[in-house]
Amino acid sequence: MKPVNTNSSPSGLRITDMRFVDIDGAPKRCTLIKIMTNQGLTGYGEVRDASSKLYAQMLKSRILGENPCNVDKIFRKIKQFGWHSRQGGGVSGVEIALWDLAGKAYGVPLYQLLGGKFRDEVRVYCDTDVDGRHTGRDMGRALKKRMDMGFTFLKMDLGIGLLMDEPGTINAPLGFIDDMKKYAPQVLNVQGGSVTADMVKHQKSYAIVNTAHPFTGIHLTEKGLDYLENYVKEVREVIGYEVPLAIDHFGHVCVEDCIRFARRMERYNIAWMEDMVPWMYTDQYVRMRNATTVPVCTGEDIYLKEDFQKLILAGGVSVIHPDILTCGGALELKKIADFADEHGVAVAIHMAESPVACMAAVHAAAAMNHVLAMEYHSVDVPWWQDMVTGLPKPLIRNGFIQVPDGPGLGFEDINEEVVRAHINPNIPGLWESTDQWNTEFSNDRLWS
Known part of the structure; x- marks a missing residue:
């Protein structure tokens, strides 16, 4: 499958970039997330419908350089930045993109990483x-x-x-x-x-x-x-x-x-x-x-x-x-x-x-x-x-x-031709640079 690098080395995998595209009418407004790595693997996630991609963009500086296969470790690092309803969309969307990457790195579907499946x-x-x-x-x-x-x-x-x-x-x-x-x-x-x-x-x-x-x-x-x-x-x-x-x-x-x-x-x-x-x-x-x-x-x-x-x-x-x-x-x-x-x-x-x-x-x-x-x-x-x-x-x-058996989320790739035809006109752009979020800093520790 196109996004799977069969020569990947999971222990050396690192996150290098995160980008977005806003879709209109699928059935509501939604934002797709693309997380890139140093080995050419790409993982996809999504911000909750009718939410703001800012909830995900602010997480970029917290995940750059991390190994996406360490999903639980990264989740514990970023989960303090989520909240109820649409405010949970950033953390949740990044989490499923990490699983997509982990599945592709190891060549197994997400359900296997969650303990195996009860149904087909x-x-x-x-x-x-x-x-x-x-x-x-x-x-x-x-x-x-x-x-x-x-x-x-x-x-x-x-x-x-x-x-x-x-x-x-x-x-x-x-x-x-x-x-x-x-x-x-x-x-x-x-x-x-x-x-x-x-x-x-x-x-x-x-x-x-x-x-x-x-x-x-x-x-x-x-x-x-x-x-x-x-x-x-x-x-x-x-x-x-x-x-x-x-x-x-x-x-x-x-x-x-x-x-x-x-x-x-x-x-x-x-x-x-x-x-x-x-x-x-x-x-x-x-x-x-x-x-x-x-x-x-x-x-x-x-x-x-x-x-x-x-x-x-x-x-x-x-x-x-x-x-x-x-x-x-x-x-x-x-x-x-x-x-x-x-x-x-x-x-x-x-x-x-x-x-x-x-x-x-x-x-x-x-x-x-x-x-x-x-x-x-x-x-x-x-x-x-x-x-x-x-x-x-x-x-x-x-x-x-x-239930698909392909690695990660189970689909091959995003169809950019279709996505481009349905980009939200109020939030244009397809996978444009997010470098402005690379060094966003805060002392995130919750205690003194």
Whole structure:
């Protein structure tokens, strides 16, 4: 394979450079990482979707000259610079690039470096959106098309964004909902809502975006609950009750209303309800799980295993949902999954990224004792798989991805022609010099 140097000497391998390219629409904005070495080996990683590459760039001076095969040593050196959600993207992205290099240096796939594999293929669940105002039957038909493509596990968005144009369904301080529509639609989880630069500059937008669920004052009326329940009923009438169906993106609503909603959902065989309140409110997760028979899930925004352990030990989750580009990378994901397995908590993997992070997650999933499924959010991105070379086409067959046996992450190389065609126009450049980060210095020791 092109990036593999069969004459490499792992003990003498050293990191010499790290560069980036920003991709738009795969399915979100993402940044690919390329780490180069003194022996011609190249390793690829990725910064978490909708994150900033600054979280990775600042790590360059900390890893230059290091042997990338010493993954755990380097991880312990840089993990203090990660944090939850998108702030974990730099450390996590570098970590999987190191594993890619280590695998290529020794000629083995990542799953082997994580202890070997439990499975030859990984089930993927298909996350599905329907744009604009629509009914449950519309969503059901969209999901049915995914089933016809071979997917065996489904997820859809379901939340207060559906109620925006339905009078009498939401109770909130007068004018607050209108402000949210205008300045921060993602708080409502309206389809297509995202933070823009102009919104960030607006003081009211900033205040709304940073208002967590317990503090918004938004409540659902009984009419609103009736609407959402009927929506799910219509979905099930189209897709049936045999296929697992998870739900996500409920909206910034207090835990009491989440419980009211969950009780309405119990008859519809929901696989899990995801991120109903912010992950750090452990007590609220315990209240919610104890109040409903719908499995409770969170985790895509949690960095490192310690906060997963808190939720699991408290009894707040039935399913955890780590993202390899936030949680700390492949080895940390394996540790998190092992802890969940020991405590009877199921693991699904969040993944809304490029094929680079996808394949890293596939290897980690293969090395887990148990895994429900891994997310796939790019069905409607026709060039998604073409970003890399050396993988079977189609990558997903009958709802599964075969675990590759190639070294490192298992693909051959980045397809620069495809990547160049989809570079983020606001952040142009392909693997441009990052020499300005070579000597960034700080006394990083955490004690005097």
